[in-house]
Structure formats: structure tokens, C-alpha cells
Amino acid sequence: MRRGVAAAGPHGLCAARVAPEVTLPQGGTGSARNSRPWVVVAALGLCAAPLRAQPASSPPPGPASDLQAVDTPNDAGRSIRIAWKLSPDDLPGAEAIRAYYLERSESPSGPWTVVDSASAGATQKDDASVRRGRDYFYRVVAAGPGGSAASGAVGPAAARAEWFNTTRQSVLAFLVAFFLFVLYFIMSAQAGKQLFVRRIPGIDAIEEAIGRATEMGRPVLYIPGIQDIDDIQTIAGLVILESVARLTARYETPVLVPVTYPIPFAVAEEMVKAGYLHAGRPEQYDPTSVRFVSPEQFAYVAAVTGIMTRDRPAAHIFLGSFYAESLLLAETGFATGAIQVAGTANVHQLPFFVVACDYTLIGEELYAASAYLSREPKLLGSLKGADLMKVAVIAVVLAGCLLESLGRHGLKLWMQTQ
Amino acid sequence: MKREVPLLVTAVIGIFMILSFFVPHQAVSVPADFLLQCAVIVVAFGYVLGGANALRINIDLISKKAPNWQYKVVLLIGLLTMVVVGAVEGRAFQTPGTRFTWLYNQLYVPMQSTMFALLAFFIASAAFRAFRIRTAEAGFLAVAALLVMIGRVPIGNWATGWVQQLPPWLHWVQLPNVEEWIMNVPQNAAKRAILMGAALGVMATGLRVILGIERSYLSGEE
Amino acid sequence: MAGAGRFEGFDRRWLFLVVWILVMVPLVRPLMLPLVVTPPAQAYHDAIEAIPDGSNVLLSADYDPGALPELVPMTKTTLRRLFSKRCKVVVTCLWNGGPGVVDQAVRSVAEGEFHLTDGEDFAHLGYKAGNESVMVLMGQGFANAFPNDYRGRPTAAMPIMQRVRDYGSIAMLVSISAGYPGTKEWVQQVQARFHVRMVSGCTAVSAPEYYPYLRSGQLLGLLGGMAGAAEYERVTGLTGPATRGMDAQSLAHVFVAVCIIAGNVLQWTRRRAAAGGARGQP
Numbered sequence: 001m002r003r004g005v006a007a008a009g010p011h012g013l014c015a016a017r018v019a020p021e022v023t024l025p026q027g028g029t030g031s032a033r034n035s036r037p038w039v040v041v042a043a044l045g046l047c048a049a050p051l052r053a054q055p056a057s058s059p060p061p062g063p064a065s066d067l068q069a070v071d072t073p074n075d076a077g078r079s080i081r082i083a084w085k086l087s088p089d090d091l092p093g094a095e096a097i098r099a100y101y102l103e104r105s106e107s108p109s110g111p112w113t114v115v116d117s118a119s120a121g122a123t124q125k126d127d128a129s130v131r132r133g134r135d136y137f138y139r140v141v142a143a144g145p146g147g148s149a150a151s152g153a154v155g156p157a158a159a160r161a162e163w164f165n166t167t168r169q170s171v172l173a174f175l176v177a178f179f180l181f182v183l184y185f186i187m188s189a190q191a192g193k194q195l196f197v198r199r200i201p202g203i204d205a206i207e208e209a210i211g212r213a214t215e216m217g218r219p220v221l222y223i224p225g226i227q228d229i230d231d232i233q234t235i236a237g238l239v240i241l242e243s244v245a246r247l248t249a250r251y252e253t254p255v256l257v258p259v260t261y262p263i264p265f266a267v268a269e270e271m272v273k274a275g276y277l278h279a280g281r282p283e284q285y286d287p288t289s290v291r292f293v294s295p296e297q298f299a300y301v302a303a304v305t306g307i308m309t310r311d312r313p314a315a316h317i318f319l320g321s322f323y324a325e326s327l328l329l330a331e332t333g334f335a336t337g338a339i340q341v342a343g344t345a346n347v348h349q350l351p352f353f354v355v356a357c358d359y360t361l362i363g364e365e366l367y368a369a370s371a372y373l374s375r376e377p378k379l380l381g382s383l384k385g386a387d388l389m390k391v392a393v394i395a396v397v398l399a400g401c402l403l404e405s406l407g408r409h410g411l412k413l414w415m416q417t418q
Numbered sequence: 419m420k421r422e423v424p425l426l427v428t429a430v431i432g433i434f435m436i437l438s439f440f441v442p443h444q445a446v447s448v449p450a451d452f453l454l455q456c457a458v459i460v461v462a463f464g465y466v467l468g469g470a471n472a473l474r475i476n477i478d479l480i481s482k483k484a485p486n487w488q489y490k491v492v493l494l495i496g497l498l499t500m501v502v503v504g505a506v507e508g509r510a511f512q513t514p515g516t517r518f519t520w521l522y523n524q525l526y527v528p529m530q531s532t533m534f535a536l537l538a539f540f541i542a543s544a545a546f547r548a549f550r551i552r553t554a555e556a557g558f559l560a561v562a563a564l565l566v567m568i569g570r571v572p573i574g575n576w577a578t579g580w581v582q583q584l585p586p587w588l589h590w591v592q593l594p595n596v597e598e599w600i601m602n603v604p605q606n607a608a609k610r611a612i613l614m615g616a617a618l619g620v621m622a623t624g625l626r627v628i629l630g631i632e633r634s635y636l637s638g639e640e
Numbered sequence: 641m642a643g644a645g646r647f648e649g650f651d652r653r654w655l656f657l658v659v660w661i662l663v664m665v666p667l668v669r670p671l672m673l674p675l676v677v678t679p680p681a682q683a684y685h686d687a688i689e690a691i692p693d694g695s696n697v698l699l700s701a702d703y704d705p706g707a708l709p710e711l712v713p714m715t716k717t718t719l720r721r722l723f724s725k726r727c728k729v730v731v732t733c734l735w736n737g738g739p740g741v742v743d744q745a746v747r748s749v750a751e752g753e754f755h756l757t758d759g760e761d762f763a764h765l766g767y768k769a770g771n772e773s774v775m776v777l778m779g780q781g782f783a784n785a786f787p788n789d790y791r792g793r794p795t796a797a798m799p800i801m802q803r804v805r806d807y808g809s810i811a812m813l814v815s816i817s818a819g820y821p822g823t824k825e826w827v828q829q830v831q832a833r834f835h836v837r838m839v840s841g842c843t844a845v846s847a848p849e850y851y852p853y854l855r856s857g858q859l860l861g862l863l864g865g866m867a868g869a870a871e872y873e874r875v876t877g878l879t880g881p882a883t884r885g886m887d888a889q890s891l892a893h894v895f896v897a898v899c900i901i902a903g904n905v906l907q908w909t910r911r912r913a914a915a916g917g918a919r920g921q922p
Contacts, residue, residue, distance in 0.1 A: 076442040079808070116809070119692040128808045132444070161443040168440050175436070178618075182625060227820060228461065230771060232620045239632060262468030263461065288475050292468040296737055298533035298706055310486050323819040324534060324706070324845060331540040334547075335652075345616035347609055348849045355548040363612045367619030370632065378631045386622040393614055417832060454777060458770035509792045512740065512766070522740045527705040530737065534706035538892060542659045543652040546899035550907060560904075564897050570844075570867050572673035573890035579674070594676050606851045613852065 060147030061089035061096045064140045069157035074418060077132035077161035083124045084151060087142040090120055101141040101148075102127060108137050108153055130159045167418040177392060182385030189377030195384050202341055202359040203369050206240075209315035209339045209358075210247045219254040220244070221313035223329070224268060225320020225344070226300060228261040232367075233345050237320030238267050239370040244317060245275020249284055256307060257290045260300050265292040301325045305332045318342040318357070319366060322349045330356035343369070425630040432628035472497065562600055569597025655899065662895050666887035673887055680854055681871035684861025687839045688718065688812070693725045695811030696804045698782075700826060701745070703818035704737035707843055712745050713882035714841040714869035715816050719749040721876055723756060727811075730782060730804050731764045734774060734821045739767045739790055759789075759798040766790030771821040775829040781806050807834040816841040827853050841868060 064084040072079040082102060089096035097120040103112040104127060118125045130136060137155030141148050189195050213220045222244055224237030241257065248255040257272060259265040269290045276285040293303045305328065308316070316333040318326070319342070326342070326349040333340050334356055342353035343361025353360045361369065364386070371379035396411075403411050431453060438450035476490040484490075504511045504518050511518040551557045568574040574593035581592040589595065626632035691697070699718065703711045722729050731746050733739045746764050750756045758764075765786035768774045777785040782804060783796045795801050803809060813836045815826040823840040827850075831838045837860060840850055844865025853859040863872050866889055869882030 074442060076444050076447045119695070119811075126808050128806060161445075163441055163443050165440055165442050172440055178621060179625070182622065186631070228771075230457075231820070232623050235627060235632075236619075236623055262464035262466075262471075265468055265471060266464070288478070291475055292471040296530075297704070298530050301533055306489065321820070324537060324843070327540050327544060328533070328536060331544055345612075345619065346849075347612050347616070348846050350612075352544070355544050364615040364619035367616075367623045379626065382622045382626050382631060386618045389618050389621075390615060393618070418835065451777065451780060454770070454773040457773055458768075461769055512743070513791050519740065526737070527708065527741065530705035531708055538663065539656040539659050542655045542892075542896055542899050545896045546650075546655060546903040547652070549900045549903060551904050560900060564900065567893045567897050570864075571890040571893045572675045572886050573894060575676040576673050594678060598678055601848060601851055602855065605848055606855055609848060610852050 058096070058144075058146035060149050061142045061144045062087045063149035063151045064100060064142050065151060067138065067140060067151050067154040069136070069138045069154050071157065071160050072126050074162055074165040074167055075159075077159045078130070079126040079128040080130050080136060080138075080157050080159050081124065081126050082138050082140065082154075084140050086121070086123060087149070089144065090142065092121075095120075095144070096146065097142050097144045099143055100125075101143060103139050103141060103150070104130075105137045105139075105153070106135065108155065112139065114141075132159050132161060134158060165418070167416065170415045171417060174389075174392075178385065178389045181388045181392075182382045184381075185384040185388070186378050186381030189381040189384075195377075195380045197368070197372055197380060197383065200361065200365050200368065200372055202343060202361040202365060203372050205339075205341050205359040206244060206317060207247060209317065209341055210244070210251055210253060212339055213314035214251040214253045216314040218312055218314035219256050220248055220315045220317065221304075221307060221311075221338075222255055222257045223304065223316070223318045223320065224257070224259065224264060225318075225322055226260045226297060226325060227264075227321040228295075229263045229267065231321045233321035234264050236366050236369065238264060238271050240319050240373065241268060242271040242275045242278075243370070243373045245272040246279045247275075249276040249279035249281045252281075252284065254286065255289055256311065256313060258293045258300070258304050258307060259290060260293060260295050260297075262292060265290065297323065297325055301328050304329060308332050308336050308338070312336055312338075314338055316340045316357075318344070318353070319361065319369070320344065321346055322353075327352040327356060333357075421633065425633060429628055429630055432624075436628075469497070469501075562604070565593065566597050566600055569593035569595075569600075659892060659895060662891040663888045666891055667884065670884060671887040671890075673890055675870055675874050675883065675886060677871045677875050678868075680862040680864070681868050682861075682875060683854075684839050684841070684863050684868075685721075685872060685875045687837065687860035688721055688814075689725075691725070691727070691811040691837070693727070695725075695727050696809055697722055697727045697729050697812050697814060698732070698804070698807075698810045699729055699814040699816065700732045700734065701738065701742040701816050702734045702822045703741075703816065703843075704735045705741050707818035708741055709881070709885065710843050710866050710869065711816050711818060711841065712741065713866070713880050713885075714863050714872055715742070715745050716749050717869065717872050717876060717878060717880060717882075718814055718816070718841065719746065720753070720878065722814075723750060723754045723761075728800050728804060729762045730800065730810075731762065732774075732778075732782075732786065733765075733767050734771060735818070736767050736769065739764075743790055759793070760800055763795065763798055763800050763804075764790045765795060772825050772829050775821075775825060779807055779830070779834065807836050810836060812836070813838040814841070815839075817846070818843050819846060822846070823850050823853075823859070827858050831858050841872075844868075 064087050066085040068083045070081050070083075071077070072081045084100070087097055087100075099120060100118045100122060101114050102116040102118070102125055104115045105112045115127050115129055116125055127136075127138070135156035135158050137153050138157070139151050139153045141150045185195065210220055222241055224241055225231065225234050227234045229235065245255055255272065257268050259268050269287075272290055273282070273285055276282050293300050307313070308329075309332070313336075316329075316338045318329060318340070322329075322342075322344045323346065326344070330340060330342065330353055340357040341359045341361075342357040343366040344350065344353065345363050345366055347363065350360065350362060367386075368383055371383045396415075400411050400415070403409070434446075435450060435453065438446050441447070473494070476494055480487045480490050480494070500518075500521065503521060507516045507518050510516065513519070549560065549563075551560050568577070574597065578591070578593045581589055584591075590599070623632065699715075699722075701711070701715055719729065729746075729750075731742060733742045743764055743766075746762065747758075750762045751758070754761075756762055765782070766789060768786055770777070774785055783801050786795050789795050789798070807813075807830060813826060813830060815823040815838065817823045817826075817840065823842055823846075826838065826840075830836055838858065839861040840853075840859050841863035842850060842865070844867065847862065847864030847868070850859060850862055854862050863869055866882050866885050869880075870886045873880045873883045
């Protein structure tokens with residue numbers, strides 16, 4: 001290997017131009033130790049063509065300059081950010097540079113190991129293979145068809161863990177405001193202040209639907225969505241199930257609850273039991289009313305449409321997270337002549353429910369249902385807190401539009417997170 | 419105690435996970451990653467619970483010869499066949515040529531596709547039966563729906579191809595352009611509004627669960 | 641409410657029959673209707689073409705056989721373009737019913753058409769339970785979240801995984817999704833946090849949900865359903881199953897539009913007849 005001196009680096013080291021017939025640096029540490037250098041380069045490189053010696057038709061490119069290595073901000077100390085100025089030969093369309101190879105060492109004099117690469121035109125790369133707190137030195141090798149050139153080394157730099165991600169200040173501010181709004185309204189509700197909640201016809205219709213099933217002597221079918229418990233819509237659907245079970249217990253009408261996932265299944269069993277208990281009729285609880293069916297979307301649809309056509313429930317209540325099955329369920333339900341109430345926050349499924357069901361809860365109405373049904377002050381407080389937060393969001397959206405129109409980007413930048 | 423302990427666990431873990439969103443330090447991020455891994459494992463064990471329930475209820479209904487018990491037999495055969503074949507094939511049960519893969523390709527894939535394909539038929543019947551224009555708003559909705567439906571497919575482009583003969587400033591009336599405008603402007607605005615409202619609803623419900631305000635999902639027993 | 645299968649004195653199975661005919665006939669005898677490429681599909685193509693040749697790409701194919709006709713064509717076309725650009729592609733699937741279909745699609749292109757080596761040029765890591773948790777875990781390393789690939793081989797030892805470590809080492813994230821978990825979750829959990837360049841292909845029904853992300857620039861391009869897949873085939877100069885299916889979809893859309901109009905006309909005439917009858921009463 002032959003290297004020619006090009007420029008002095010910050011530690012008295014030299015940037016190097018590598019003659020066309022040579023390959024990239026000697027192996028160093030870690031996984032690269034036993035590999036031939038060009039294999040390492042090829043394995044890590046963004047270029048598919050390995051950086052081997054090329055016929056000497058063009059001179060080696062100029063090196064990258066002004067190298068900087070700093071701890072990547074706002075992370076857990078898992079990476080170091082290396083930035084550089086492009087090689088003077090890295091011009092659009094020139095193709096004198098194929099890639100920049102990032103080399104690392106624990107000493108300013110080497111040995112150097114290729115740790116990552118960036119495509120031509122890139123001026124920054126994070127080295128995510130560092131150990132937290134350890135000092136490293138870096139250099140960048142500009143490589144092209146004519147050979148390669150190493151920049152001067154820079155360092156030492158060490159990765160450190162931060163205690164606060166400063167780019168998330170805006171989220172924290174909104175979260176704190178939201179907490180304060182909710183706590184304020186909860187306290188005022190508990191102090192006896194009457195909180196107005198508008199009428200939601202879809203929720204009022206649930207009792208009507210159960211009453212009708214009772215008149216017809218047929219069961220009520222309740223679907224708490226098709227998602228697992230990690231979807232908050234499923235929790236909302238299961239919370240309403242308790243109120244529905246209470247009503248069915250009072251009316252002595254059976255309720256059928258087919259469930260997709262095992263954990264919502266266990267929760268649904270508890271909810272139905274609780275409903276019967278709170279209605280004062282625990283003995284009427286049927287352990288087969290809640291059924292685990294299948295997490296498979298269409299297997300579940302097949303099972304539920306089977307229940308609809310065979311057991312012919314007179315009321316269908318769909319409250320939770322729904323996808324492509326929404327219309328399959330609602331149309332089959334319509335064909336059986338059942339009264340249908342649906343609610344979901346999955347916006348793209350709302351049109352199907354609106355068309356095929358008698359009543360539909362739209363978006364956040366689903367989350368408001370438990371507060372609406374129970375009228376418990378704490379729950380109503382959280383509902384009002386969310387309303388006030390919505391006003392705050394609208395105000396920020398309007399302010400953002402105005403500032404952006406005036407060419408002021410401060411608010412937008414503050415809202416950007418990483 | 420039966421309710422207080424789960425409420426405490428929920429509150430502590432919930433607040434800790436919110437904290438992990440703001441604190442990248444390893445003192446928080448490492449336990450948070452561990453909790454995420456735990457969640458995956460707990461969910462996996464939940465399937466045992468679900469499988470046991472499916473077996474218990476269906477065997478019970480078959481033994482009682484409940485109405486339509488034959489369907490339960492089909493369900494149990496399907497359930498047990500896939501589990502047994504997958505277990506017998508061992509670790510490489512998903513490689514091509516195994517019996518499990520055959521069952522997947524020959525039974526599971528066509529049945530899934532068939533169920534999804536039913537949507538085409540159901541959409542037609544729902545459109546005929548339920549899409550009623552009773553008010554001016556419903557009229558606007560219907561017109562927008564028709565423009566988007568036809569504009570999305572080649573026939574919309576074909577039917578309004580003559581627009582290209584008009585002056586360029588009138589090209590926007592070609593159906594694909596109208597459809598794109600509806601999707602980008604009014605549709606997008608309404609969707610964002612509903613999404614923001616729903617996101618606040620999610621936050622409110624999450625907060626209620628974490629703070630123990632919403633506790634009915636835990637159990638009815640005190 | 642009417643009885644099963646009937647409404648307003650009309651047996652809906654007639655509608656089903658017409659839909660079936662309108663879908664089947666163009667599949668057998670294509671009408672070759674002209675296809676126009678919409679801006680979201682063009683943007684999807686441009687975003688993929690803009691990544692440097694030989695880059696690392698993560699393709700998350702989050703669907704199952706139900707979405708096969710809509711999403712497999714766009715998965716294959718995307719893979720063809722990526723492999724033509726000599727990209728190294730890591731494929732994941734967060735739907736438990738999907739890895740079989742995804743594996744066939746990936747292998748048919750990678751091994752069948754491009755004769756690439758599994759583990760070196762591409763890797764299919766298969767399914768992992770956990771939805772968003774998996775996306776977050778992948779931020780700590782793909783091999784960390786997927787210790788074994790779809791066929792049970794250790795991923796850490798694969799040559800491709802030496803260069804594709806985490807989100808920092810990919811030039812683009814391609815999310816092809818049929819619902820949850822899918823594009824929305826990838827945007828919220830990964831794009832927003834790691835600022836990865838991202839494009840999405842999705843089922844037609846979920847496309848409207850992703851337009852806000854397209855407008856905000858979080859998604860650089862979007863293919864919506866079979867129409868999006870056909871447009872992408874057109875813009876890449878390939879004719880695939882999506883293009884062939886577009887005639888069928890065209891006629892089906894027209895029929896649904898006719899159903900809406902016919903249903904309203906029918907109701908309007910009945911209402912007029914009823915009003916006329918009422919006026920005629922003494």
C-alpha cells in the first residue's frame with residue numbers, strides 16, 4: 001500500500017490520497033479483524049461495486065475536510081455523529097466519488113477500521129456501533145474510481161447518554177397542559193360543578209337496541225373490535241361492554257361476545273361478570289357468553305357472521321377498532337334484520353358503518369361513551385379536559401398557519417420531534 | 419387489594435413508559451426496552467389461555483349436541499390439525515414443501531382471499547340499498563363519492579380524455595385531477611380533524627387508565 | 641328490515657351476479673383502458689429512484705393472504721426496482737398470517753428473477769409478535785428484534801445483517817400494509833422518531849387515512865390499492881397483474897356508482913308514487 005500526503009489533520013496526522021492500484025485501509029478491530037480490507041469495505045459500503053483497484057484512468061479524488069465528531073444529541077449514548085465537508089471532487093454528475101467510508105480508531109495514530117459508509121453527496125453519518133463513554137478518533141475516506149483519499153483524523157469523541165430529549169419539549173408541554181386541564185376539571189366536577197355533555201344518539205340507542213332484543217326474545221351480539229388490548233379502542237369497547245352487560249342482566253337478555261385476542265377475551269369475561277354482578281344478578285351470568293374465536297381477521301368474520309345467521313341476535317353492537325370486516329359484519333347484520341349500533345375511531349371504516357348501521361359513533365365519541373354512560377365526575381372531568389385541549393390544539397394550528405405564512409418558522413421547529 | 423395492586427402496577431408502568439419517551443438515558447431506556455419485551459412474551463402466553471377457552475367451550479357444546487354442533491367439530495379439527503402438523507414439522511415448519519406450508523397455501527390462503535373478496539359484493543349491495551340522498555349534504559357526499567370512485571380507475575381517465583383537447587387551464591376538470599383534489603383537500607381536512615379528536619380521546623382514555631380513574635376494565639370484584 | 645338476502649322486494653344476489661360478471665369478463669378479455677399515473681404513485685416511484693444504487697432498504701410487508709391481489713403486485717414491482725438498483729433488502733412482516741405469502745413473493749423475485757443469494761443480497765426475517773413494540777425494538781438493532789429469520793437461521797451471522805444494523809443504516813423504509821399494524825404505526829413509531837425516508841403501499845380502503853402523512857412529507861409516496869400498483873407498474877414500464885386487474889376494477893366501480901344512482905332513483909320514484917297516492921285519497 002502506498003499513501004501520499006495531502007493535508008495535515010488536527011492531531012498532526014495526515015490526510016492521504018491512495019493511489020488507484022491500492023485498496024482501502026488495513027483491518028483493525030472487531031468484526032473486521034479477520035477480513036481482507038476490501039471485503040469489509042464492500043460489505044459495509046453503500047456502493048455495490050467493491051472498492052478495489054481501478055485502472056489508473058483518473059486521479060484519486062480530493063479528501064473530505066473540516067471533519068467534526070460529536071456525541072449524537074438526545075440519545076442514550078449509542079452513537080457519535082461525524083460531519084464533514086465534501087471532497088472538492090464530489091460534484092453533481094461528476095462521479096469522481098462513489099462513497100465516503102467512515103474509519104474509527106481508539107488512538108489518533110490508528111489502526112483504522114471501517115465502521116460505516118455514506119453515499120456521495122452525504123455530509124453526515126452517525127456511528128452507532130460505539131461503546132458508551134469510550135473515546136474514539138475518526139477519519140473519512142473519499143473513494144472513487146480513481147482511488148481514495150483519507151481526511152485528517154478528528155477526536156477524541158465519546159458517546160454520552162442524555163437525561164432529556166430536548167426535541168420533545170413541545171410534546172412535554174402539551175402533555176403537562178393536558179394533565180392540568182384534566183385534573184382541573186376532575187376537581188371541579190368532584191366539587192359539585194355540573195359539566196355539560198352533549199347528547200350522543202348512538203350511545204342512547206344502545207339501550208333501545210337491547211330493549212328491542214328483549215322484546216323479541218333474542219340475544220344481543222357485542223363486538224369490542226378486532227384488535228388486541230394494546231389498542232386503546234379495544235379498552236374503550238370493553239369498558240362500554242360492562243354497561244351493556246349490566247343492561248342485558250337487568251332485561252334478562254343473553255349477550256354474546258366473540259373476541260379476537262386472548263387478553264381482551266379475559267378482560268371481556270371480567271366485564272360481563274361485573275355487569276351481571278352490578279345489576280344484582282350474578283347467577284344469570286353464562287360462562288359461554290364470552291368466546292375466544294381467532295385473531296385471524298377473516299376467520300373471526302366467518303365465525304361472527306355464522307353467529308348472526310344461526311343465533312339471529314336482534315341487536316348488534318360494534319364498538320372498537322374495525323378494519324375490512326366492518327362492512328362484511330354490518331351488511332350481514334342488516335340482512336338478518338338486526339338493529340345495529342357501531343362506533344370506531346378508524347376513520348376509513350366509518351363510511352361503511354354509517355351506511356350499513358342504524359347509529360354510528362364517530363371517532364372520539366367512542367372514547368366519550370364510558371363517561372357519558374356512567375356520568376361519573378372523574379370520567380366527565382377527563383372528557384372536558386380533552387375538549388379544552390382540543391381548543392388549545394386548534395389555537396396552535398391557527399398560530400402555526402399564521403406564522404408560517406409570515407415566514408416565521410420558530411413554532412414549526414419547536415414542534416418537530418426526534 | 420385485588421384491584422389496588424393491578425391499579426398500582428398499571429400506574430407505575432404507564433408513567434414509566436411515558437417517562438421513557440422523554441428520557442433517552444440508559445437508566446430509563448434499558449428497563450423500558452425490557453418491559454416492551456415482557457409485553458411480547460405476556461401476549462404470547464395469552465394464546466394458551468385463548469386456545470384453552472376455544473377447546474373448553476366447543477367440546478362442551480359438542481358433548482351436549484347443542485344446535486349446529488357440527489360446525490364446532492370442523493373448528494376443532496382445523497385448530498388441532500394446524501397445531502399438530504406445525505409441531506410435528508418442527509422448527510422448519512415454514513419452509514417450502516412441508517405439510518404445514520401445503521395447508522397454508524391450499525386452505526388458508528384461498529379461504530382468506532375469498533372472505534376478503536366478498537367485500538366487492540357487499541359494497542354493491544350496500545351502495546344500492548343504503549346510500550340515500552335525503553339532504554343537500556348527502557347529495558354533496560354522493561357526488562364526491564361518485565367522482566372519486568370513477569376518477570380512481572382508468573375508465574374515469576378514458577371517459578374524460580377529451581378534456582385534453584381543451585385549453586390547459588381547463589385540464590383540472592379531468593376526473594383523475596378532480597379525484598386527486600378531493601382526496602388532498604376536503605377529504606384530508608376532515609380526516610385530520612377527526613384524527614386529532616380521536617388522538618385526544620386516546621390520550622384521555624390512556625390517562626384515565628394510568629391514573630386509575632377508569633378501572634372497570636380490571637374486574638367487577640372488589 | 642327485510643329478510644335475509646332481500647331488500648325492497650329485490651334479491652341482492654342479482655347484484656352479486658352482475659358484480660361477478662363485470663369482474664370476470666375483463667380478466668378474461670382485457671379492455672386495455674388507458675391508465676394515468678397519479679402524483680402519489682409518481683412520487684413513490686421518484687422516491688425509490690432517488691435512493692443511491694446499492695443502498696440498504698427495509699421493506700415491511702404487513703399483510704396476509706386476504707390482501708394478496710392488492711398488495712403482492714406492488715410488493716413484487718417494488719422489489720424488482722430495488723434489486724435492479726442492486727439494493728440490499730431486508731423484509732419483515734408484522735402480521736402473523738402473512739409471512740408465507742410474503743416469502744413466496746420475495747423469493748419469486750429475488751431468487752427466481754434476479755438469482756440473488758438469501759442472507760447476502762436480501763433477507764426475509766419473517767413474523768414477530770408485538771406490533772409497535774417490534775418497531776421500537778428494531779431501533780436497537782434488527783437482529784436484536786429478529787434473532788432468527790423466517791426459516792429459523794440466526795440473523796446475526798448473515799452477511800447482509802452486518803451492513804443493515806438498525807434504522808440508521810437504511811436509506812429507505814417501504815411499508816406495504818393492509819391495516820394494523822402497518823403504515824400508520826411505522827410513521828408514528830419509526831419515521832417520526834428516526835426520520836427515515838419512507839414510502840407506503842396500502843390497500844385502497846386505507847389509502848385515504850394516509851393522505852395526511854403524504855401531505856406532511858412524512859410519506860414521500862403512496863400507492864393506494866390495485867390502482868396504485870397498476871400505476872407503479874406503468875411508471876416502471878412493467879405490465880403485471882395489477883394492470884390486468886384494473887379493467888375489472890373500473891367496471892366494478894362504475895357498477896357501484898350505478899347502484900347508488902339506481903337505489904336513489906328507485907326510492908325517489910316510490911316516494912313520488914306514495915305521495916301521489918296519498919294526494920289521491922279522499
